[in-house]
Amino acid sequence: MSDAPTNGAGRAIDQADDPQSAVVRFGMERPLLLDAGQYFAPLQVAYQTYGTLNAEKSNAILICHALTGDQHVANLHPVTGKSGWWEIMIGPGKPMDTDRFFFICANVLGACMGTSGPASTNPATGKPYGLDFPVITIGDMVKAQAMLVEHLGISRLLCVLGGSMGGMQVLDWASRFPDRVFSAMPIATGAKHSAQNIAFDEVGRQAVMADPDWRGGRYLEEGTRPEKGLAVARMGAHITYLSEQALQRKFGRHLQDREARTFSFDADFQVESYLRYQGSSFVERFDANSYLYLTRAMNYFDLAGDNGGVLANAFRNTRTRFCLISFTSDWLFPTSDSRSIVHALNAAGAPVSFVEIESDKGHDAFLLHEPALFSTVRGFLDSAARARGIA
Amino acid sequence: MSTTDTPRDLPTQSRVDLLVVADMVAPGSRVLDVGCGDGALLSLLARTKDVDARGIELSREGVAGCVARGLAVIQGDADTDLVDYPTDCFDYVILSQTLQATRNPRTVLEQMLRIGRHAIVSFPNFGHWRVRMNLLLNGRMPVTEHLPQSWYDTPNIHFCTIRDFVALLDEIPAKMDRAVALNAAGGKIGFSAPWWFWNIAGEQAVFLLRRV
Numbered sequence: 001m002s003d004a005p006t007n008g009a010g011r012a013i014d015q016a017d018d019p020q021s022a023v024v025r026f027g028m029e030r031p032l033l034l035d036a037g038q039y040f041a042p043l044q045v046a047y048q049t050y051g052t053l054n055a056e057k058s059n060a061i062l063i064c065h066a067l068t069g070d071q072h073v074a075n076l077h078p079v080t081g082k083s084g085w086w087e088i089m090i091g092p093g094k095p096m097d098t099d100r101f102f103f104i105c106a107n108v109l110g111a112c113m114g115t116s117g118p119a120s121t122n123p124a125t126g127k128p129y130g131l132d133f134p135v136i137t138i139g140d141m142v143k144a145q146a147m148l149v150e151h152l153g154i155s156r157l158l159c160v161l162g163g164s165m166g167g168m169q170v171l172d173w174a175s176r177f178p179d180r181v182f183s184a185m186p187i188a189t190g191a192k193h194s195a196q197n198i199a200f201d202e203v204g205r206q207a208v209m210a211d212p213d214w215r216g217g218r219y220l221e222e223g224t225r226p227e228k229g230l231a232v233a234r235m236g237a238h239i240t241y242l243s244e245q246a247l248q249r250k251f252g253r254h255l256q257d258r259e260a261r262t263f264s265f266d267a268d269f270q271v272e273s274y275l276r277y278q279g280s281s282f283v284e285r286f287d288a289n290s291y292l293y294l295t296r297a298m299n300y301f302d303l304a305g306d307n308g309g310v311l312a313n314a315f316r317n318t319r320t321r322f323c324l325i326s327f328t329s330d331w332l333f334p335t336s337d338s339r340s341i342v343h344a345l346n347a348a349g350a351p352v353s354f355v356e357i358e359s360d361k362g363h364d365a366f367l368l369h370e371p372a373l374f375s376t377v378r379g380f381l382d383s384a385a386r387a388r389g390i391a
Numbered sequence: 392m393s394t395t396d397t398p399r400d401l402p403t404q405s406r407v408d409l410l411v412v413a414d415m416v417a418p419g420s421r422v423l424d425v426g427c428g429d430g431a432l433l434s435l436l437a438r439t440k441d442v443d444a445r446g447i448e449l450s451r452e453g454v455a456g457c458v459a460r461g462l463a464v465i466q467g468d469a470d471t472d473l474v475d476y477p478t479d480c481f482d483y484v485i486l487s488q489t490l491q492a493t494r495n496p497r498t499v500l501e502q503m504l505r506i507g508r509h510a511i512v513s514f515p516n517f518g519h520w521r522v523r524m525n526l527l528l529n530g531r532m533p534v535t536e537h538l539p540q541s542w543y544d545t546p547n548i549h550f551c552t553i554r555d556f557v558a559l560l561d562e563i564p565a566k567m568d569r570a571v572a573l574n575a576a577g578g579k580i581g582f583s584a585p586w587w588f589w590n591i592a593g594e595q596a597v598f599l600l601r602r603v
Contacts, residue, residue, distance in 0.1 A: 351443075
C-alpha cells in the first residue's frame with residue numbers, strides 16, 4: 001500500500017534501453033517470428049537470476065511475471081527502490097529456495113524494464129517504437145524467453161511457474177515446448193481471457209488513449225506522459241485484483257484524514273485515496289504503451305482456440321508434471337478457469353495436481369503471505385527435484 | 392466427505408484394507424484413487440506396483456500432502472468431479488472408505504465404472520454384528536471405534552450393509568470379480584463362507600468390480 005515515490009534511481013523509461021539487469025541481445029541474424037506473422041529483430045531480453053546453476057544445468061526454474069510485474073523478483077527495484085515483488089517467496093530456505101535452485105526471470109516481450117517493447121528505441125528510426133512496435137502475444141513472450149533459456153545453455157527447465165499473465169506463459173511453455181519443461185506451475189490463471197477480463201482491459205486501454213498526453217502513442221517523442229490515463233487504468237484494474245471482502249475489511253467506509261464528508265469530489269474515503277495512490281505510483285514505473293500491448297496479449301490468449309477448440313489438444317502426449325493453484329476469492333481468474341485446465345490435462349493423461357486455496361484476498365493472493373501457497377510451492381518443487389535426482 | 396474428519400482417517404484396520412485393495416491392482420496400471428486422503432494408498436501402489444497413480448481429494452491439506460509426496464492429486468469431490476474424466480482413462484478407480492460419505496453412491500459407482508475398466512470399493516459394513524447389537528440393545532445409532540462420530544456430525548451419510556451393496560451391483564449393473572470381507576481383527580473371512588455370514592462377521596468389505 002505504501003508504494004515509495006521515485007527515489008532518484010530513475011524512471012521506468014530509462015530502463016527500457018539500458019536496464020539495471022543482465023541483458024542478452026539477439027541480432028538481425030536471429031529474428032523472432034511473431035504470431036502476427038512478422039519477424040522481429042533485433043531483440044533485447046533483460047533478466048535477473050537468483051541462486052546457482054548446477055553443473056548439469058538441471059536445477060533451473062523459470063519464473064514468468066504478471067502484467068505489471070517485472071524481472072526484479074527478489075532484489076531492490078531499480079525504479080521504485082522497493083523490494084522485489086515475490087521476495088517473500090524466493091530466497092535461501094524459502095519455498096523457492098535459492099540454496100537449491102537457479103531461478104531466472106525475464107522481463108516479458110512488450111514490457112518496459114529492458115526487454116524490447118514499445119518504449120525501446122527502434123534502431124531503424126532512432127526513436128521509441130511507440131505504436132510501431134508489433135502487437136505481440138503470450139506465445140511471443142514465451143518464444144523470447146526460450147531464446148534466453150537456450151542462450152543460458154539450459155535444455156530442460158526443472159519448472160516453469162508464474163501467476164496470472166505469468167501463468168498463461170507457463171501454460172504456453174508447457175504446450176509449445178513440452179520436452180523443455182519438466183514441471184509446470186500455473187497459478188491463479190486461465191487458458192483464455194473471459195469476456196469480462198477483456199472488458200476490463202478495454203476500459204483501461206481507453207483510459208490511456210483518452211488522455212490527451214498519449215498523443216496517439218507518440219508521447220515519448222513529444223515529451224509528454226499520459227499519466228492520468230494510465231493511473232485510471234491501474235485504478236480500475238487494481239479493483240479486479242482484490243475482492244469485495246478484502247476491500248471492505250481494509251477500508252470499509254472509513255474517511256481519509258478527516259472527520260466528516262467534505263461535500264466535494266476530494267478523496268473523502270480511504271478507498272479512494274488508496275486507489276489514487278496505486279494509480280500515481282504505478283505511472284512512475286510503467287510505460288503506458290506497454291500496458292496496451294501486454295493487456296492485448298492477454299486478451300488474445302486462447303490456448304484451446306489455438307488447438308482446434310480443444311484445450312486437451314494443447315497438451316497431447318505431454319510428460320510434464322503440472323500443479324495448478326487457484327484462490328477462492330479470485331474473480332479475475334476464478335477456480336473454474338483452473339478446473340477447466342485440469343480437466344483438459346486429465347483428458348490428455350497428464351500428471352496434474354490442483355489445489356484451491358481458501359483466501360479472501362482476491363486475485364492478488366498469489367503475491368501475498370499465504371502459508372498454503374508456500375507449502376504447496378515448496379512441496380511441488382521438492383518432489384520435482386527428487387524426481388529429477390537433484391539433492 | 393468432510394474436510395476435517397475424512398473417512399480415510401479411520402484407524403488401524405484401514406491399513407489392512409489398503410493392503411487388500413493394493414493386492415487387487417495389477418502392476419504398471421493406471422489408477423485413480425477417489426478420496427485419496429494423504430496419499431498413503433497411492434504411495435504404496437506407486438512404490439510396490441509401479442502404477443501411474445492419480446488421486447482426487449476434498450481437503451486442501453490432503454492434496455498439499457500428496458503434492459509434496461510427488462503424487463498427482465486434484466482437489467475435488469467424488470460426487471461432482473468424476474463426470475469430468477474421459478471414459479476408460481484408468482485401469483482401476485478406487486473408492487476406499489469413502490462410498491458412505493458420498494451424496495449419490497450409485498452415481499459415483501456408475502461414474503467409476505465409466506472412467507475405469509475396474510472399480511475397487513471398500514466400505515464399513517453396517518450389517519456387522521456389533522452394529523446390529525448396538526442398535527438392538529441400546530436403541531442408539533451405532534458409534535464404534537471405526538465409526539466414532541455421532542449421527543449428527545458424521546460425514547458418513549449413506550451407510551449400507553454388504554448385502555445392500557451386492558443388491559445395488561445388480562441394479563447398476565456391475566460384475567463382481569472379487570470380494571473380500573475383513574473381520575474386526577483385520578483378518579480375511581474365508582471366501583467360501585456364505586453371504587449371511589459375511590454380512591454379520593465382516594466389519595469391512597472390499598470389492599473388485601467391472602462393467603457388465
